[in-house]
Amino acid sequence: MPAISPDVPIRAEPRWDTFRDDRATRISLSAAATRLAVFAGIALLCLFWGYAIVLAEWKAVIVGVAVVASVLILVDFRIGVVLLVLLMPISASKIFPHQIGGITGLNPVNLLLAATVGSYVLHALLDRGIGRFIPCPLLLLYVLPFLVAGFLGMQHVGEISLYFVVTEHVKFIDGIGYLRDLVIKPLLLVFFAILVAGAVARMERPEKLLGPFIVSVWIMGLMVVVYFILSGANFGQLASSRQREFLSPLGLHANELGRMYAIVYALLLYTWSQTRDYGLKVMLLASIGLVVVALVLTFSRGGFVGFMLVSVLFLISRRQIGSLLVGLVVAVAALYFLPEPIYQRVTTGMGMGANAVSAGRIDNIWIPLIPDLMKSPFYGQGIGAMLWSDAVRSGKSLLVTHPHSAYLQTILDMGLIGLALLCAYFLHVWRGFRALASNPALSASERGFFQGAAAALLAFLIMGFADGSFTPAPEQAFLWFAIGMMYGERIRRAAS
Structure with missing residues (x-):
């Protein structure tokens, strides 16, 4: 006598290939969403930069570079520190842009400083060492x-x-x-x-x-x-x-x-x-x-x-x-x-x-x-x-x-x-x-x-x-x- 009656339905084995396909689909959708967000961010950045150039001409180029640098700073705040060492002494001079489009406080040093502080605090919190x-x-x-x-x-x-x-x-x-x-x-x-x-x-x-x-x-x-x-x-x-x-x-x-x-x-x-x-x-x-x-x-x-x-x-x-x-x-x-x-x-x-x-x-x-x-x-x-x-x-x-x-x-x-x-x-x-x-x-x-x-x-x-x-x-x-x-x-x- 067989151990299992042929009349009893046998549970189908899970289709691991299907799960893999679903997981791959989700990862693909997530990657696509990430790329879309990045492209949208770049598009907004370009619009902002173009608007700033219309308002402030060449000074906006400096601010644009500062914005791009701020993105890199989020990866490693030491990049921001190097840039601040270069720019902090000259930031008080009039040859350096102090505002763009009449917006007080919108200048390269403040952008870099804000990004660097944010990145620094994030890294310090992860290392549990901000107090030091x-x-x-x-x-x-x-x-x-x-x-x-x-x-x-x-x-x-x-x-x-x-x-x-x-x-x-x-x-x-x-x-x-x-x-x-x-x-x-x-x-x-x-x-x-x-x-x-x-x-x-x-x-x-x-x-x-x-x-x-x-x-x-x-x-x-x-x-x-x-x-x-x-x-x-x-x-x-x-x-x-x-x-x-x-x-x-x-x-x-x-x-x-x-x-x-x-x-x-x-x-x-x-x-x-x-x-x-x-x-x-x-x-x-x-x-x-x-x-x-x-x-x-x-x-x-x-x-x-x-x-x-x-x-x-x-x-x-x-x-x-x-x-x-x-x-x-x-x-x-x-x-x-x-x-x-x-x-x-x-x-x-x-x-x-x-x-x-x-x-x-x-x-x-x-x-x-x-x-x-x-x-x-x-x-x-x-x-x-x-x-x-x-x-x-x-x-x-x-x-x-x-x-x-x-x-x-x-x-x-x-x-x-x-x-x-x-x-x-x-x-x-x-x-x-x-x-x-x-x-x-x-x-x-x-x-x-x-x-x-x-x-x-x-x-x-x-x-x-x-x-x-x-x-x-x-x-x-x-x-x-x-x-x-x-x-x-x-x-x-x-x-x-």
């Missing part, structure tokens, strides 16, 4: 006091001198615009540093970022040199105090550029002295020459002071009698052959009193500002307090948006407490630079870079006595790049 990339000293000693001062300043927007509104020195009329322009926009430099730190922490050879750094230096240096050549200006005329606005059409004041070049000079000089790569050494030497020429064209006395301070620190750090003697000979020769316009600029006001040496800062800004400083000496009046200060509104001070002293600005905006916190943060950064400068685990080029960063920070603090800002400003772009490199290396050292 936001150092507590940066948050507590720098960002938090700045934000508190920003919210404090919102209450005074209605008190801003009408002069600054009419002349468009300020481009906001309410608290939201104030936060956008004076708080959020400056903090983009801090985000930039955090992104650099994240990229360095994931790189096997972080010194590769020195390549984009050098390219960015050349962009900033050539910008001034080429502008001077095309303008047909006379070299001697630039030394006049009446020509301090000569470079302003570029979007940055000559003094801001001078301080930036002094910082860059320190980074390049120390890296050049330490690197063992002959090709890099030649490139760094050429970059130093370009930066020195650009610095001279700014005729910025603050920049000159920073340059001399960095040079002296460099010679002292060599700790060799021969190097000191060579440096002394070079200094004497430089002074002897110093062009007359530079000598006139450096010695401006000498023999005429402290106020003349300070270019009128003491009598026309600092002394009239004392009553405002005493109003809230401990926590300040908010970011940009010079705009609504009694000294400006009453006409006792020059009509300027900045007190022309980083220390006075910090006390006016954030009080003595804010100044103490910012100084504590810069001390933390300087110690970080010094620690990495002597770390044998780093390459010679990196050690030299961090030696230069430590010298640049000291020059930055000294230059702040007569101008500049301790809160984020475009002239600090390369300094924040160095800070990002420092945090990234510390993360790498801790992980290993």
